[in-house]
Amino acid sequence: MDSCNSASSIERLLFDPTPEHAMLRETVRRFTDAEVEPQAEAHDASGTLNTALLRRCGELGLLGLTVPQEDGGIGMDAVAAVIVHHELARSDPGFAIAFAAQCLLFVNNFYHASSREQRERILPRVMTGEWIGAMGMTEPGAGTDVLGMTTTAERRGDLYVLNGRKIFITNGYEASCVLTYAKVDGRITAFVVERGFPGFSTGEPIKKMGMRASTMCELIFDDCQVPAANLLGEEGGGVTCMMRNLEIERLCVAAISLGIADRCLREMVAYAVQRKAFGKSIAQFGQIQRYIGEAYSDYEAARCLIYREAAKVGPGQRNRLGTDAAKLFAAPMAKRVADAAVQVLGGYGYTTEYKVERFLRDAKLNEIGGGTLESHQKNITRDLTRALGA
């Protein structure tokens, strides 16, 4: 566990970050301490996305984190993406999820699927945050079973006409553009749908348990007219587009869990030292030491796994097994650590003032969003049994 303001020597020793990664962590940490932390509670309470803060991320270059420099991004890798999500989630996991929806689910996904003309037209707007982006894959009747989606797209002259619904779409309510999937003659195809296209609308924000500093809503395509210029890649190319992006998405959801555990561990230790009971600091009680010791071990194990697997993820490098494993381990780990933090803080931990209850509510999402725990178990088993030729 390192201090809020400086990367520790242990971290350097363990992971030997490049100067670029170290500088990125410092920049995001300073930004998080100064601008993300102070607004987190208010946006959790109001259930609203801080769009101005997302645009600040654009000013810092973070929304084009993985876009090559020649296309206006800062050209960094999956380790960098983990660093940013880890740091943001130490203060505001809800905002970190909204950031992920913009930077990865839209921008990174779009970049690898788009033509030069589409990049020139759309990238500058989403990388600055002028346009909020979202990604719509899940449908009311098809979540884990994503290939079972029923949204259709029919070609009519220079247009595709989309019909169907998407649900639980992060940033959908504020979005100016959505990367979404629909079946053309039964084949999953990717499109960018822009706010204002006839037949496109969004529902009201759906109320939820945690991650309330981001919103989610339904996307409605009712004879929605999408110019053929907004087809991404080829008809039937949607599955490739979706799968190519899933690994970095999962990895960064795992990094958000890491940030949650990092913060909860710090809160737990600081409280245990100063809280007195029976004439002693509660940090001297063996049962409290068990919470702290197990939380630290959990956090460190997740940190090693996530950063190790991040080094093996890239546009031309597949790592489904590693990223599934990282998220499968990190999501329940963060929930355990956040729960332990609430327990160590006792009644104070249950109040909103001490913040750890927010992190516990936020932690649960990562066992569902970006793939459920069960989907990771299924994928891992499939990959391991295939590797054995079973």
Ligand SMILES: Cc1cc2nc3c(=O)[nH]c(=O)nc-3n(C[C@H](O)[C@H](O)[C@H](O)COP(=O)(O)OP(=O)(O)OC[C@H]3O[C@@H](n4cnc5c(N)ncnc54)[C@H](O)[C@@H]3O)c2cc1C
């Ligand atoms: C806060 C939030 C934000 C989200 N943001 C987005 C977003 O931006 N874009 C987007 O497209 N989606 C988003 N989602 C949707 C999310 O990805 C889905 O909720 C998730 O994939 C699960 O789908 P489902 O809810 O339909 O559950 P289901 O797939 O119906 O699953 C229900 C249960 O059945 C289990 N199950 C299903 N199939 C199997 C199987 N074969 N074997 C064993 N168990 C199985 C699941 O693991 C789960 O426990 C978001 C969800 C939430 C809650």
